[in-house]
Amino acid sequence: MNLSNLLSKVASGELSPEDASAEIRDHGIADLGFARVDLHRKKRCGMPETIFCEGKTPRQVADIVTALKEAGQHILATRASKQHFDAVVSLHPEAVFHESARAITLDVGPLSEPVGSIAVVSAGTSDQPVAEEAALVAERMGAKVERIYDVGVAGIHRLVHHLDTLKKSSAVVVVAGMEGALPSVIGGLIDKPVIAVPTSIGYGMNLQGVSALLAMLNSCVPGITVVNVDNGFGAGVAAAMINRNAK
Amino acid sequence: MNLSNLLSKVASGELSPEDASAEIRDHGIADLGFARVDLHRKKRCGMPETIFCEGKTPRQVADIVTALKEAGQHILATRASKQHFDAVVSLHPEAVFHESARAITLDVGPLSEPVGSIAVVSAGTSDQPVAEEAALVAERMGAKVERIYDVGVAGIHRLVHHLDTLKKSSAVVVVAGMEGALPSVIGGLIDKPVIAVPTSIGYGMNLQGVSALLAMLNSCVPGITVVNVDNGFGAGVAAAMINRNAK
Amino acid sequence: MNLSNLLSKVASGELSPEDASAEIRDHGIADLGFARVDLHRKKRCGMPETIFCEGKTPRQVADIVTALKEAGQHILATRASKQHFDAVVSLHPEAVFHESARAITLDVGPLSEPVGSIAVVSAGTSDQPVAEEAALVAERMGAKVERIYDVGVAGIHRLVHHLDTLKKSSAVVVVAGMEGALPSVIGGLIDKPVIAVPTSIGYGMNLQGVSALLAMLNSCVPGITVVNVDNGFGAGVAAAMINRNAK
Amino acid sequence: MNLSNLLSKVASGELSPEDASAEIRDHGIADLGFARVDLHRKKRCGMPETIFCEGKTPRQVADIVTALKEAGQHILATRASKQHFDAVVSLHPEAVFHESARAITLDVGPLSEPVGSIAVVSAGTSDQPVAEEAALVAERMGAKVERIYDVGVAGIHRLVHHLDTLKKSSAVVVVAGMEGALPSVIGGLIDKPVIAVPTSIGYGMNLQGVSALLAMLNSCVPGITVVNVDNGFGAGVAAAMINRNAK
Amino acid sequence: MNLSNLLSKVASGELSPEDASAEIRDHGIADLGFARVDLHRKKRCGMPETIFCEGKTPRQVADIVTALKEAGQHILATRASKQHFDAVVSLHPEAVFHESARAITLDVGPLSEPVGSIAVVSAGTSDQPVAEEAALVAERMGAKVERIYDVGVAGIHRLVHHLDTLKKSSAVVVVAGMEGALPSVIGGLIDKPVIAVPTSIGYGMNLQGVSALLAMLNSCVPGITVVNVDNGFGAGVAAAMINRNAK
Amino acid sequence: MNLSNLLSKVASGELSPEDASAEIRDHGIADLGFARVDLHRKKRCGMPETIFCEGKTPRQVADIVTALKEAGQHILATRASKQHFDAVVSLHPEAVFHESARAITLDVGPLSEPVGSIAVVSAGTSDQPVAEEAALVAERMGAKVERIYDVGVAGIHRLVHHLDTLKKSSAVVVVAGMEGALPSVIGGLIDKPVIAVPTSIGYGMNLQGVSALLAMLNSCVPGITVVNVDNGFGAGVAAAMINRNAK
Amino acid sequence: MNLSNLLSKVASGELSPEDASAEIRDHGIADLGFARVDLHRKKRCGMPETIFCEGKTPRQVADIVTALKEAGQHILATRASKQHFDAVVSLHPEAVFHESARAITLDVGPLSEPVGSIAVVSAGTSDQPVAEEAALVAERMGAKVERIYDVGVAGIHRLVHHLDTLKKSSAVVVVAGMEGALPSVIGGLIDKPVIAVPTSIGYGMNLQGVSALLAMLNSCVPGITVVNVDNGFGAGVAAAMINRNAK
Amino acid sequence: MNLSNLLSKVASGELSPEDASAEIRDHGIADLGFARVDLHRKKRCGMPETIFCEGKTPRQVADIVTALKEAGQHILATRASKQHFDAVVSLHPEAVFHESARAITLDVGPLSEPVGSIAVVSAGTSDQPVAEEAALVAERMGAKVERIYDVGVAGIHRLVHHLDTLKKSSAVVVVAGMEGALPSVIGGLIDKPVIAVPTSIGYGMNLQGVSALLAMLNSCVPGITVVNVDNGFGAGVAAAMINRNAK
16 A cells, blocks of 8 residues: 555545545555555554654655544654645644744644653753753653753752752653753752753764763763753653653 | 771770761761762662772772661672672671672662562673673662563564563663664564663674664664663663652 | 867867767776776676766766767766756756666666566665665666665564565665664574665764664674665675676 | 573483483574573574674583584584683584684584685785684585685785686675775775675774774775674675575 | 054055065064964975965955065965955966865966976875865975876776886875775885875765775885875975975 | 983992082983983973873883982872882882872972962762872972862762862862763852863773763863863862962 | 743833843843843852853844843853844944954943953964954953964964063963964963863864864873863853962 | 795705795795785885784794795884794894884894984883884884984973984974874974874873874874874884985
8 A cells, every 4th residue: 555646546536535544544554655654653652653854855744744644643743844844734734833842743633631740851041942852742642741941050059949840750851961960960869760861052072962972871870861862852752651651 | 977987996896886887877978088978868869879899999898888788778789899799798798799790789678579560681691791780770679670681683583472571561671782773673562661771792893882872872763761881780770760650 | 088178079070979989999998187987897897887976066977977878888877966967968868867866877778687686675764865776776787676665673563574575685785774773683584695784864873874884783693794874886786796696 | 491401400310312402402492591592593594503702601602502512503603712612622522623713613414515606815914813714604604715815905916816716706705904905906806796804903093993994884896895893704604695695 | 563554554555565575574474463474484394384275264365465475475375265266366366276276376486497206196086176286285396296196996907007107206195085095005016105195085984084094094005104184285295395305 | 411321320439429419400301311301390380390100110210200309309200000119219218109199209308388279079989099199289289288079969969068168269170080070060159260180980981081071071161171081180280370379 | 030021021011121120130040931041140150141142043142131231240142143243232232242252242331450461372363263252251251361363383483472471371271273282382381370272273184173172181281271172261261260369 | 835834844854945045035925824925025115024013923923034034135023022022033043122112123134324314203201112113114224313302392492402403304203192292393393204103102081192193183284294103113114215215
């Protein structure tokens, strides 16, 4: 089954939307020619396949959105540009663009009530897009999210007011660039899993985030785990998985 | 309060063990001259301070063990050599050496019943010491641990028999060297948090584990988090923290 | 013999095309001033010299195409932009542009019947241009090629349907970015030479493909060989050489 | 089934060798406690599982040898030290130590007649152990091997006498350290697959073979594929796989 | 003395060109505000100060040219863009732009007769700008230069015709990207100093010339010296210094 | 003047110690054959030449000590082993070995009264040798030094008691390995110059201190300067220079 | 308190500027939604919070400027583009743009008289923007600054005339790219703290300043401290802190 | 012809030394089994093949020495340990060990009179072995060598006395570790070719000489060429080649 062909048939009236939809749902994988969309991922891994927009054309993103929507799935597309959104929204007016998180969402029905509690903490103003990506994906996966932004170690007293929130979270995502010290400081104060996200923010020898990444991997505080540079998405997924099973 | 002095006084009979013990418990920090032992860590971070033996003399390790034991804490010392253990066991005959995990434990009373379930998976024979370190620390923090060893991607069918165990765990620690592909394969099959531990195993351009580390950071499967190369300890702590709060 | 001068003489009528053509064929090397085109390469290395377009002006590419065509050779130009193609097709209307493979081909006669079987496998949508480059060059060198795209390790079940094809190939080219795990998984299932191509696809610390490259070099599966990042061309040539001699 | 236990039973007379052997053959995987030996690998991947000795104790190597021999497989153990061999030969007197290749072999019957032709070329004296490893593993997999050693680019005339041999091989393994130029020179002269093996030979900034590795990955000659630094084993396997299917 | 002020006075008629010129010549260093031009360098180091245009505005380059010309020096400006040249030629119509070498020259009188012999060799078409820079600067320093272009190791027979020229040179500059093997091959055939210039040409993991640089530093042929990536200028200067003193 | 010869003459009675001493003092540089000792450095740079023992034989160190003592200079030798000290103390019984700082000192008269105040802070037990080296050299250059050890960010409350001391120092040296976060935390709390010293302490990907070095270079707190990994000596000198001029 | 809201209320007349200003001054931290501005930093760390413009929108910079001005603080914004300045100056006409230093300043009253003496030295023309940033920030923090530009080691005699100025400074900032040798040469001649700033100037393998950074970290002259590549700001702050306390 | 066999025959009396010698001289290449010694190299490249001892057994070195001596060549063996020398001198008592240069020499007759002039300069005591290697090989190739040691940039006045010697040399080899600044300083003062040799001397982040290597490659002084880290041998060869042709 090639979805592009199938959608063309729908467009030309050769196939009814209902029949097309049925045909798509019957198979776990939708073959779009340029991509095989994994429709059963939610069943297998607990989350729908997310569309990573970088390196895809607006048209390709819009086609995958269509396929997932046909299969009855809530949609999240990350690293989306305005161009990607324009292509999607022209076909699906209900799509929403989250500018700071650089993401597109589209709901095929009401989302379930958020549960538990995740804290997303960022060190500086420039780390915010990555933090927002983490927060948004965690929300899409059903978590209640507390955002605590711009509390870097240069003014560590700013962090103190939020200790209670941090201690009550099932997981804490900490986003920081430059020297990446914030996860260590937070991890030393609480007993909950800390997921550290290095960002490529900084100047000079930060090496596009390697500096923060290394600092986080070498944290003297045990129990901190790390995701790739700027990978707010991965951190949000990990935190939501932990939150989902937390009592 | 300097613990070495204090212990000398005990040795010389100047101070009774009871008084010494009381004096130590009164302070959160035991000053050993060469180290300030953080005795209140368990209260703050949910786990007792662990002794990292590498770079410490056998005598220093033994002194810290004594201080922690006096403070009534269960003890875990990682990266311990036989020399470290000999120094400890000569003072504390109840100490146990875990050779494959390169760790020393000493219980000051019965441990609590293990709860929940963590799986620790290793790819190859040589990854086992790191996996054992992760398993042991998780057990010390109260988790029930399933060990699944030597199931690397070169013979992926070996993994299949363990899928049920993996799916029922609250967190899965995956230890792998060389190309570090195992966490991606496992992460693609289950919906639980995967903590990946790269090891420095391999030959040629594995760069002491950088190869596996990069692979894990760049996993195409979202929700995998990573700890430092050979850091079984950190992975075990993170998994135990998740397990402790899991329903 | 300087080809530019020679072509100018043809343009001005000073020299007949037939005489020019003869003069070119007489020498193994055509001196274009900015490049010495190696016309006898096919005899020596079993394949015609391929034009690598990056870093060459459209005009330079067109001139080399002219020289090779005059020498009676089938032509393949890789890493070609639309601008390169425009310059070529304006002189040689029979030239064909392969957009996804970023390549130009021009046949000076019928190609020989494809023989044997090579499989070209890609992990993700974004790896496709590199895979297409490999497939195209292998086809130009006489191989029959099976394309198996978008079967990455995050959903390893997608690969299963293609095992028979892989097992019957004389060589398998596997193209993957991010953690580069796919060649290991495939190499563990078949007994044919696997040529791994890392791509610069990914985000964060993939270091423009170094992550995948290191993973492939460190594969725990023996017998996997590797080409440079994004070097679909090299992989295609290697696979075609193996295929040509396979029984 | 745990092989160590099983072998202990044999040692104590609790189990007859015949029964033990049968029990082992019945399962594809032999569980040695510290390792699960993959006994069906030959069927699946065309070669028996090879024992990589580095990082294993002599005792562990000897136990795996015993398991494989019980399963009726020819044995190859690479990166073997004299200590590894001593442990093996004390149990299996027919084992042979290949000092320059740092390998142990043990035949459970006559080997099949070598077929085809592979050339193994080395640039300098110090590259020889890696070249020998490649040659030996290719021979164990059934190939006829021609050794051409010490023909580096500093005296390129030394290579000329061997061109005919190279041109008749089904695959050529080229082992070189330092600037790693030899594969390019050879690849420019023949039309057969060249597998390049960088070695960690050199002084100063050769970075343990990275210098040669990068040179080989960046070869201007298409069709050269590369294995990891010092990975003669991998190159030998790849060459033997090509050779096995060559006409 | 600030040259900008001084030139402004000349422009406004406040100061005669002759007086200005005398004033400039009196000092070894001309202070342009943004730069102190070293006018006595030729006396000290045997070559006039060369203007490195990258990172300087066209206006700044033109002002330095004016200062050097006033001081009676032949001028060479490297890494010049068309914009730089336009600014210079509008003030000094006798300036010449060398497009392939990306350089501007301006003679304040007849150049001396070229002496000796330097060979400048390049491996590929794309290495030519760097080679031209080397050749031009050597010529400006009085050397006779032979250019031998596009003779890379993939077709090593192309080099043979030029051996005599190479053997008669007082120094040979070899420019190569990708695997950087050409200097080793040439160095193995002649007994003259070889200066190797790595270029940033290549694709994939050439790391902007690091690949070629490492290869050249690790050459198995003794006596090869290396300059920085793409530093044709430095190689030309070094070769000209050697040539000037050669018998 | 060659000092070895000169000292031999003294040993053989050919030259009186007084004459030898005078001869040495007359020259700013003492030529020891293998080293020219810079005796006037204190006048020029404000500190006596320090002997860096690594890579020097015990005998060489002892000879330089002799030369400096003859010239009437207080002596500091860093990175000294027990072997170095034994060679020195056999000739100069008044020499002192500082084991934790790995240094030898020898006073040729009373040291001046310490002035000002420098704080030397270390994060962990293993950072102490580097911290001691910094403290010792600062003391030798006339500074009063406060040592604050083992106050890393994993238990940031340990730092609080020392804030007053830090605020009253003219400069603060902060020594830390692993993630190197401590200088940022301290720098955010005080308004005095912070000199950060990364150490090679840590495990896994700390890359022998690169992790901490990068963190410190990328600190989000302005005004922190950094010295090389493990370079306690350099940090001590810099702090002492600042302290000397502080009011 | 969210400043954006607060400013909107002022704009709409809902709140008087006086009341708004009072409200801002009452809190140490002004919450702008995207940033929490640290208004009490001067009291804590001796300098007002500086605005780092890179990665912030012109509008964001202008809003922070407004907040700091409302709080009665002198303002310095670094890494400012012309666009940033335009946004600021349209709201605050008294703002000044320092083009070479890429900085914006705005005084809320007369600055205090400059004290002490700092020298800022640069090696080449292209290092000047970084040097100017250092000089400007030091001046904003109350220091008298001497600028000594374009005195690199290629013409070391240019440096001699400035030795007296260097010797009288309380701290010397040395800015250099390429081989970064200037701090070593200066540090060898004076007894004052030298703060070295590597710049990303150079071509070929300077690796965006890593070359100069490594040279400075490895200086054979003790007492040199280093800041990050191109971090003129940090060097200026450090020098001003030293200068402020110098007698 | 296999030399080992041939020498065995001589040892057993099967072959007379005269006949063996003749047989060896007849061929340009002596096949030693483990190495093909290039006996005609001197004719081709102007210098005899030098033996690089690292990675060769003492016996292998001794055999190559024998082969070269039989062929009537002066011998130089570099990177020789005492063990290598012992093996050589037991067969050839006239062999000489140069301890500081780590080299063995053996003359088969009187050396020719040294000509011209090369200066070898070293920055520090620890750079001396590399400098000695350069000096020795240049002498073996017929050059007169001036040694100028321990004149690093920390005390630049020490260099001044040697300027005349430097200016009269046909080439200057400059050996330096740490920040590698000395070649730039020397290159700025003279007009002769400077060959820079980085050494692996230093501590902390010198990265085994990469720091000095990068500094030298990025020198702001044109005309400096570089050899690999610690490659005194290569620098000596290059200088001798230049010197041989100098007038």
